[in-house]
Amino acid sequence: MSSATKIPGAQPRARKGLRFPSFSVQILLGLALGVLLGWLALSLGPQADGETPNGLTTTLDTIGSSFVTLLKAIVPPLIFTAIVASIANLRSVxxxxxxxxxxxxxxxxxxxxxxxxxxxxxxxxxxxxxxxxxxxxxxxxxxxxxxxxFLNGLIPTNVLGLGASTSVEAGADGALSAETGISFNVLQILVVALVIGIAALKSGAKADPFLAFNKSALAIVQKVLWWIIRLAPLGTMGLIGNAVATYGWESLRSxxxxxxxxxxxxxxxxxxxxxxxxxxxxxxxxxxxxxxxxxxxxxxxxxxxxxxxxxxxxxxxxxxxxxxxxxxxxxxxxxxxxxxxxxxxxxxxxxxxxxxxxxxxxxxxxxxxxxxxxxxxxxxxxxxxxxxxxxxxxxxxxxxxxxxxxxxxxxxxxxxxxxxxxxxxxxxxxxxxxxxxxxxxxxxxxxxxxxxxxFDEDEAAEDRAAQGGATPDEVAPAEREPVPAHA
The missing domain is CATH 1.10.3860.10 (Sodium:dicarboxylate symporter)
Known part of the structure; x- marks a missing residue:
């Protein structure tokens, strides 16, 4: 095992590679690029059949919808763990x-x-x-x-707040096709989390292992979400670009x-x-x-x-x-x-x-x-x-x-x-x-x-480590979970 040795007068280590713009600037750049690509896709028009979107529009739609889908995928565990943790924190208030x-x-x-x-x-x-x-x-x-x-939506159908949805469509030959998927109700998840959180508080010390597990789960879920949010500039480009290409200005005019x-x-x-x-x-x-x-x-x-x-x-x-x-x-x-x-x-x-x-x-x-x-x-x-x-x-x-x-x-x-x-x-x-x-x-x-x-604490922690201070792994979780400022 080796430990960092503090060297008197040492300067923070020089960073290698290109330094990207801040996260906020990246979002603005994604907006601008999305508008330009959307305008280009709009000017290209649909494919030869007059109905199918061109390749650029399809690409922008895929990028934007994929980003939103990733955000939605993390919602159920995020809501549950965050609400349970927040109720546990209210003990000190x-x-x-x-x-x-x-x-x-x-x-x-x-x-x-x-x-x-x-x-x-x-x-x-x-x-x-x-x-x-x-x-x-x-x-x-x-x-x-x-x-x-709305009132029925407050009553959870199961402990996870999940449900099955089935859609039936008729094909050109009259045949029916069914597609079944899993959906979630945010209100039901909220209600379940509130009930479980309150029950955990009422259970006293017996619930401490559960609350500790929930706190760890929340940290993991947030880490995954930071990775998803890192894609926000790209998702922004796709969402804005597809909006411009799909709806153009005619819809706005009417x-x-x-x-x-x-x-x-x-x-x-x-x-x-x-x-x-x-x-x-x-x-x-x-x-x-x-x-x-x-x-x-x-x-x-x-x-x-x-x-x-x-x-x-x-x-x-x-x-x-x-x-x-x-x-x-x-x-x-x-x-x-x-x-x-x-x-x-x-x-x-x-x-x-x-x-x-x-x-x-x-x-x-x-x-x-x-x-x-x-x-x-x-x-x-x-x-x-x-x-x-x-x-x-x-x-x-x-x-x-x-x-x-x-x-x-x-x-x-x-x-x-x-x-x-x-x-x-x-x-x-x-x-x-x-x-x-x-x-x-x-x-x-x-x-x-x-x-x-x-969102710059990660870099500050690395500088402290270079000077013999705390390493990034020793920094408190609250200081190591930021949305990255640099891609």
Missing amino acids: TNAARLAGQTLLWFAITAAISVAIGIGLGLVFQPGHNTTLTTAEAAEPSSTGTWLD LASFSVAIYVGLALVLFVVYPVLLKANGLGVVAWFKGAWPAIQLAFVSRSSVGTMPVTQRVTERNLGVPSEYASFAVPLGSTTKMDGCASIYPAISAIFVAQIFGIDLSLTDYLLIAFVSVVGSAATAGLTGAMVMLTLTLSTLGLPLAGVGLLLAVDPILDMGRTAVNVAGQTLVPTIVAKREGILDLEQYRAASSEHL
């Missing part, structure tokens, strides 16, 4: 019940503000009247969300008023409402944006609140100064239930769009129902990509035609990027505000927030 109540209260407050903005913009922009689409182009959605489905209304609403919440709430609670706005930006940026390109959750929790703790005992509970909960973009702004404007294009007048009661569904039913989106479940839940509650959903599908991926970014921003905002109000926020850490070196 004396006012855990109050913190949980304040978190849910602020979730509702920000959702109510967001849905009010969505309703207001829907009335101002009149998106259903300012479109070239007609009701003849409407189509029923493949799946819908109802209050009964739904320009609707799309602008959505993004104006998202911008108002992110750049006006959230800063006002921060200032009202004595917190700096610039510091929050600096600290939360890595998570917001990744959410924009991944379109998954749950997939972004590890980065969201890291910036909430490391940059914004929220205690880990509280953040490890609030962030996973927010990743499945806190959806200001998908569950408030989007369904509000969409419901008004559908009502206008079908010539249906909404009453004051209808607008109050939109607000109610957004505040109470936001958990129905469950952190997954897209907001169709929440939209169909809103439309069915109001009695509006579900066929109107088909009019909006063309631009949904483009809108979903902004929606998810606002979702994740809110998931960092609420724990920060609650921690400040409860007097547990590290204000010095908050004021010093920066996204520049959030």
Whole structure:
């Protein structure tokens, strides 16, 4: 066995090879390259048969969808282990019940503000009247969300929250083919994790081996997720490129008023409402944006609140100064239930769009129902990509035609990027505000927030090892799990 020997005056070892741009810059480069490749694929057009996408479009679609699939694959073990660990951490928090109540209260407050903005913009922009689409182009959605489905979704079908799904299709010769797959319900996994976590706490010392195993499992799951997130720049290129190549600008042109209304609403919440709430609670706005930006940026390109959750929790703790005992509970909960973009702004404007294009007048009661569904039913989106479940839940509650959903599908991926970014921003905002109000926020850490070196601890550890300090293997796990800043 040999150990590192500290040499007086030794300098950090020189790094060999090319130094790649920071993780944030890589994401931006992926965005730019994706737009260029998407534009090129769009200009090439489909193959000779006029229907099959060209090779470049197919490649971009494969890259982007594979990245999202990888993120979704890690969701079940991530949610379960994170929630169980967060409940275990609450043992060291004396006012855990109050913190949980304040978190849910602020979730509702920000959702109510967001849905009010969505309703207001829907009335101002009149998106259903300012479109070239007609009701003849409407189509029923493949799946819908109802209050009964939502309530049934809270009851786990098994301890893993998994279920089997079967789809049947008719071929050209009339023969039927069936495909069976495994699906998971994030809400059911959340419920199972909450029950098991509480049971473990009630079991006392007997549950310590299980909690220790869960903590180790969470560390392993997070490590795998860091490897997946390393592919984010590549996934960004594929997602953006495929969106441009598939939908082009024609779809956006026909739904320009609707799309602008959505993004104006998202911008108002992110750049006006959230800063006002921060200032009202004595917190700096610039510091929050600096600290939360890595998570917001990744959410924009991944379109998954749950997939972004590890980065969201890291910036909430490391940059914004929220205690880990509280953040490890609030962030996973927010990743499945806190959806200001998908569950408030989007369904509000969409419901008004559908009502206008079908010539249906909404009453004051209808607008109050939109607000109610957004505040109470936001958990129905469950952190997954897209907001169709929440939209169909809103439309069915109001009695509006579900066929109107088909009019909006063309631009949904483009809108979903902004929606998810606002979702994740809110998931960092609420724990920060609650921690400040409860007097547990590290204000010095908050004021010093920066996204520049959030993911650079690995290199710092190597430098310490070169000078005879701790080796990378001796660094605490919390310092060795970052999203890599360099590819």
